[in-house]
Amino acid sequence: MSINGIFGISGRYLAGAALLAACAAAPAWAQDAPAPAPAAGVDQVTVTAQRRAERQEEVPISITVQTGEQLATAGVDNLRDLEQVTPGLTFQAQGNFVQPALRGITTLVTGPGSDNPIALYIDGVYEGTQAGASIDLPDIERIEVSKGPQGTLFGRNATGGAIQIITRSPSFETTGSVSASAGFYGGAGASRSSYDLGIKGFVSGPLVADKVAASFSFAYRNVDGYSRNIVPGMVPAAAGNYPSDRMDWLRSYTLRGKLLITPSDRVTILATAYYMQRATDHGSVGLPVDGLTAASLYPDAVYGTAPWQYAYDAPDPLTRLRNYGGSLKIDIDTGVGNFTSTSAYTLSRYLERVDVDAAYSPQCLAAAPSTFACLAFKDQQPNDNFFQDFLFTSEQLGRLTFLVGGNIFISNGKIPAWINDFTDGALPGAPQVVYPPLLTATTKVKTKAYGIFAQADYEIVDRLTLTAGVRYSYEKKTGFVTFFGAPYFEFADPDWDSVTPRVGLRYEIDDRTNIYATFSKGFKSGILPILTVGPAVDPEKVTAYEIGFKTAQANFTFNAAGFYYDYKNLQIQSFTGTAIIPTNAASARIYGLEFDGTAQVTDGLSLRLGATWMPKADFTDFPNAAGFGPPITAGGLGAIVGDVSGDRLMRAPKLSAVFSLTYETRAGDGDLSVSPSLHYTSKYLPYDPFGVLVQKGYARFGTEISYRPDGSNWRFSLWGRNLTNTKSYNSTTISAGAARVSYDEPREIGVTIDYDF
Template sequence: MRKFFAPGASLVVVATLLASPAFGQEASAVQPSSGDEAAARQRPENQGVQEIVVTAQRRSESLQRVPIAISAVTADNLAVSGVTSLANMQVAVPSLSVQNVAGYLATHLRGIGSIANGPGFENPIALYVDGVYYANQSFGLAGFNNIQRIEVLKGPQGTLFGRNATGGLIQIITKDPGPVFEANGSVDYGNYDRLEAKLYAGGPVSDTVSADFAVRYARQGKGWGVNEYDGKDVFTVADDIGVRSKVVWEPGQFKFTAIGDYGYRNGTMNALRGTTGSFTIPGVPAPTYSDKWNVNTNADQFVKSRGGGVSLKGEADLGFATVSDLVAWRETHFDSQFDYDGSPLPLIQVYIQQKDVQFSNELQLTSNSGGPLSWVAGIYYFNARGSAVPITVTNASDPLLNPNYPLTSAIISGYQDTESLSGFAQATYKLTDRLSVTGGVRYSREKRNISSQINGVLDLPGNPVIPLVPTVEASRTFKRPSFRAAVNYDVTDDIMVYASFNTGFKSGGFNVTIPTDGAYLPEKLAAYEIGEKADLFGRRVRLNTALFYYDYKDFQVQIPRPVGTGFANAAKSEIYGADIDLTVVPVDALEIKASGTFLKSKFKDFPNAPISSATAGTTVVLGDVAGNRLPYTPDVTFNVAATYTVPVGDNELVLNGGWLHSSSFFFEPDNVIREGAYDQFNASATFRIDDGRYYITVYGNNLSNELVRSLVQSTPLGPRMDVLQSPRTYGVRLGFDF
């Protein structure tokens, strides 16, 4: 990493403040972590809907008191719902869809998102883990361990979280080690020779230090399908390893939290296959498969990723406010190879080698409770480099299959640098005991630099290398404010209504794979929302709803190119709809959850959109798609789940069942490729003994074995490529928790 700017020294500021006389207070004056508060505020047994504490406004607050649409899922909810990674998070949050794009995590929330990837490209649904922003999401598909809860914030979060939370964000909060030792673990075995083992242990080391350690290992020896070209299994996991440790030190009047993590993944879950009926290459028949999870490609497809990071957070109570500083560094290495034509012919093969390094530092001051005014202010610095080291596109060495022969390979080498600095502030004032107003602003300045070149390899003696695109170097600076205004009113102690206006933007940038394209523009979003949050009938019913309208400008869209992928900006779009979250606890042993999202979307102005033929008879061209729906915006998505606890002597049996429904949606702006409506069903039964210390779970996911494509993408040759979600899976899990 290059320069780290002055905020990197802000831990020194915290340490200096801690040394001042203002800190001659009890150690307990330091604000408890969100984990401590969440544990403290869990509902007692037999008292209705569980209380959940979130940090959506950079402070610990009840989910029901925050004027933001949030889906918060606890570790227990994740376990009984069978959600083991973000890949199947839609089971719990239907407005969130997750795509696996050649091994990268890609997400859409309320129709906002992107499947684009590459050096320096960031998703408009931001991902945070323990307060650290993950610019590169190649590890976003890894399995969970030691999760406390996941918060999904809907709508732009540009004021408190920054420039790449246009459509919202996902916050993953892991456990904090506490004053009491705890340990849990499990071993899971299922069909397709799947094995997963987890272990967590944490507790006090001394009077002032606590620490924990979490490790996860998974593999899947048998694939969901086979490659009919060579008989090898596809959709396998050779190794999936994750290690994470947290150390909390509370010497006297302040608190430091250090976190380190490392992960490694290797498998073929990125396997692409040709869409049935999509091939237009002369002499190549439309692909058919003997099994719906099979592929038929000449290239070995695999994805490997490794990396991790460290972070250090210092916190101290100043009396009137809490000051904190979070410094983090991360590095990832990503390798992915896939067949870009989806056929058994050696037409196009892509090998991605990408390295990402990032440094971030956030200095924050948060008012302590008391009085009608609460506020938070801070400075955030981010510095990153995404490098192609390199990306290789290989074409056929047969002149009959390669119109550019003797050019057989294009090698893309380069990097994109990002340096961003922003300041933010947000305040809430209680005008009366029931009426509050909130205002916030953030100003971001971001500089992007690119250096990229493309060389070609000729199929001639000595394999000479020739320049295809000489080195392109360019720089662009983007500046923009983001705003939030909200008003909320407590109708009763258990019912709150709110209205808000938020803006957000996703930074513009460059495309390392096609450097001659120049910079693409930032996305801009203005969001209007009204909603209510209510606990009813003695907290036996929780009903949270929101109505929203998005004015969306310069949506960044992919354009397939013969080498690499280009970007275009859709000038104007709109999305509007509603979210509903309902939880009912009719009796103490039964909890019913239902969530739904209803969407309408439209491109209002997009004259240069990528369009492919409905019959796949032509390659991609540019045209006007005004009036079309945005990708990944089904009219209706909802889930219904029920959990029933049955006493069995001194033990208990926990039964869970869930149903996820999605109406049809389009994958691309041209509205040619449609995914039909689908339904998925999950179920589990858990028998807990010895006061829950030991358990056995039998489970099944996607019980109807529904084939769902999470991604379909057009290519310049005419074929379309599928990425598939998992088939029916089932298994048994043995675990302990004490």
């Protein structure tokens, strides 16, 4: 479709919405009331969803914003936990590859060059790998989740939205904080008791008065292991081969340093360096749902039958991730606007060992050379990224503001993989199983992506603003592969380009209330098959329409939106156990309603409630969907091919909701705060369209009780997480080997001590 056609369609939608806005708010056209005093009960929220600082209610985008303090109170200390406070957001993983879904838009594809459709930015730097998205949150100023395609301003892989993580910056006043926590998993259900210890801190101050400041943050977490390896108890002869019967352990730490230089009133330079390391077996272990594992055909098979019970026979499951890098941001005030250059180089190093069949069965493992059923998958995924972004944001020029920019993203990723490399024995569970690797292969993917963009806001008449923007994106990916150490050969060299416009109208009913209507498009890059040879998969594209209402009054805020998505060329993955084979589903349609609001009921009582309802999130045309499922044969789960047109998309619950309450009162010589919170999601399909795995609806309830003595820098908290002991999936995968899942953390109770200075 031509650009004129695109804007013609959007114009009809937006004209109707603008007419409705004008009729609904006619009295406001004739007056220009003075700005009200700042809200007494509800804090004003400033966001950068349009790459400039604006009040949240003025931005014609659905946005969920959480401060670092709000995230800590809700128990959110990792990006995956963000769904607990964000309606419409669902986090799933494959192993430890983090794959968010926002309003039904997600990805099932892993491997180099296979990025999330929810673009992730950390301090303005694009994080282009799924492994790199598995991050802890020790020093957060705020997180913004922008919903709907953000293809104009954020570009590639923002078909579903964008998540911006803004960390704390250096200050010219000495400040800091330290927080230590101790949690205890009590062993509810089939889980086992375990400790959870953590400490994090932030310190900042001047190095040269008014010219140079620095900050440093750190975080460390140690989880002993709240799940159980059931093999030592059920197979005593094998017990000595396992290092422990504890599973779902975690060791992680994060370091970040920043240097702020202000050589003049008009120039600011911010240099950042960081290092993060995580080691865990979480996501690399699994339970075969309903016994769906190739090992079940063998009499010596042992596998979990309840959440937090696991079994394996291949080398110890492990995921080890290291992320590190640096960035340089330069801001120059030109007098007519602000010019910003952001340069970054980031690296991630990922290693995983997975027992694909999620079971203990030396007999099945020994038969693998003839059946290719019980497999152990080991891979490494090094990835190096370079990112350069230029942005100019104008000052207010009469009725006009605008921004223009461009960026470059270059990525070199690869995945060396080994399947059943048991030359020295399949320790620890089956040391007697010895044979050379069934497959060794390496895929390299080189990505080059370029984009230029512009967006302008023009106040047509008082209180009525037109937003118009467009981006041009060009991408090229080159794939190389080798098998069993042979020379690399190039198997794919595709390129794609895309134009992603955005048009919107916003009407200001009063200085704190707006209604808006938008039309936008998003583009997710094409991808290549991994550890095999095949054709490239076309890019995904989304066309979105949204109408919304926003208000921020003295004692309450309320945001509501209705959205409609036309979603084409969905990228779907089939994992055979040895290769990742992506394909395009034809199309899908999504629509729904969403709201999010806060209220200061009394001086001491505040509430927050948000929900996303998606009655429609279905494939409109997908006649040749492929997957795995019963019955089980010697080769494992059987291949399924079927027509799922009209069926529900994966990771698209009809209803998700968040609720929190904060009650503050005086208690003795200090302030007492009680903050319960609830996250609910209805059932959804976490991985495949055939319903082999189904995540039932669930609610997770948590609370925090804190006390701060008068005149003290100390704060003491008692908290509980997942107090309902909900058994929800965290990681899911279906292959010929098994339909395997791992679970979110069980019930945990703990204490935290904070000290601020």
